[in-house]
Amino acid sequence: MTEAPKCGCGRSPTGNCIGWHALSEEEYQEKKTAYETRQAQSNRNEKMPPNVQKYGLLVIKVLLTFAFLAAGLAKLSGAEMMVQTFEAVGLGQWFRYVTGLVEIGGAALLWLRGRQVFGAGLLLCTMVGAVLAHLFIIGPSAVPALVLGVLAAIVVFAHRDQVTTR
Numbered sequence: 001m002t003e004a005p006k007c008g009c010g011r012s013p014t015g016n017c018i019g020w021h022a023l024s025e026e027e028y029q030e031k032k033t034a035y036e037t038r039q040a041q042s043n044r045n046e047k048m049p050p051n052v053q054k055y056g057l058l059v060i061k062v063l064l065t066f067a068f069l070a071a072g073l074a075k076l077s078g079a080e081m082m083v084q085t086f087e088a089v090g091l092g093q094w095f096r097y098v099t100g101l102v103e104i105g106g107a108a109l110l111w112l113r114g115r116q117v118f119g120a121g122l123l124l125c126t127m128v129g130a131v132l133a134h135l136f137i138i139g140p141s142a143v144p145a146l147v148l149g150v151l152a153a154i155v156v157f158a159h160r161d162q163v164t165t166r
Contacts, residue, residue, distance in 0.1 A: 009021035013036075060154055060155060061110045063151060064151055069104060076104075106120070109122065115162070117156055117159040119155075
């Protein structure tokens, strides 16, 4: 790629020519004010440093993977607590198997490039169902499911560019 030519008139706020040399003084002042306003807004909305984002997201994905692999395997292996929980929900034990497969599949998708949003979306939907089940059927606390749901939502948001609209 070629670099933009350096500004010879001194009007460019970036040092590279952006065509402001041809503006009248009034137009230049308007453009300069608009640019400074955008820069100030951008600085206020500054994101986290890239390393914090990268490693923070990695930690969240690792936590989600361990939590959902453990929960999914417990469901598939027929752990007594899981059997009782799904008995209380009343949809039958087949739903325990489906939920376990969804949890393990979602955890696996978190690590496939281009599929992370779908894995996190599956886990998020599962946690919405878990929160509702805890609030209205099972009790006593929906907090663990809510926390896992929020973490899954963060991963969905971070990988939202994988969902294309046409």
